[in-house]
Amino acid sequence: MSIDKTQIRHAATVIVLRDRLTDPHILMGQRGAKAVFMPNKFVFPGGAVDAGDADVSLGTPMGSPCADRLLDESPEDMTHALGVAAIRELFEETGQVLGQPGTWDGEVPADWVDFAATGHVPHAAPLQFVFRAITPPGRPRRFDARFFLIDADDLVSDPDDFSAASDELSHLQWVSLAQARSFDMPFITEVVLSEIQARVGDTSPPASVPFFNNNDEESLFARLHGKPQDR
Known part of the structure; x- marks a missing residue:
């Protein structure tokens, strides 16, 4: 049996939910036609964890039970780096700021100058861990992606202002949950959408987190419950 040697990178994705109790919308954008991974697809903002993410200080850490569930089925504690990556990718791809007022100690990393x-300073407390999936074998890139949910009210930026966004995602827009499935999106995004639709009226963390573990030998489905651990 052949083994897929493609490196699996840790990644963080952010689902921003707006007006959840009245007219729920989610923030999405379209990947470029020449993108190696999921070209032309509408996706949530997110991307791979960078080497420097672990060294960026957070104004507030991610809370329990979400932080504890990130440790399930994980050989290393990526909680801090994933929180930083989620906030960084959200800002880079959409210009939206998940932060709290504050000043940075020392020199600001190049990726964070504009933020x-x-x-x-980055504010991870609102990040709610809701989904995890590993890209199946055979894809040009593979990610161990953790999906985080926040409310648009958690942002300190204007949710309709995308002027600070990079060009990685085009057609940034607030998509109605009722109409989202009409967009061309990856299968896993559709699965995550179903989870979000089921949680629109509930602001508490889910009882457990779905995990699609597509390893090189088989595809497994699990639920991450988490338990407090010494880190």
Whole structure:
């Protein structure tokens, strides 16, 4: 049996939910036609964890039970780095700021200069861990992706202002949950959408987190319950 040697990278994805109790919408954008991974697909903002993410200080850490569930089925504690990556990717791809007022200690990392210029430090407490999936074998890139849910009210930026966004995602827009499935999106995004639709009226963390573990030998489905651990 052949084994897929493609490196699996840790990644963080952010689902921003707006007006959840009245007219729920989610923030999505379209990947470029020349993108190696999922070209032309509408996706949530997110991307791979960078080497420097572990060294960026958080104004507030991710809370329990979400932080504890990130440790399930994980050989290393990626909680801090995943929280940082989620906030960084959200800002880079959409210009939206998940932060709290504050000043940075020492030199600001190059990837964070524009974020720091807004007068904020990254704020991970609102990140709610809701889904995890490993890209199946045979894809040009593979990710161990953790999906985080926040409310648009958690943002300190104007949710309709995408002027600070990079060009990695085009057609940034608030998509109605009722109409989202009409967009061309990856299968896993559709699965995550179903989870979000089921949780629109509930602001508490889910009782457990779905985990699609597509390893090189078989595809497994599990639920991550988490338990407090010494880190």
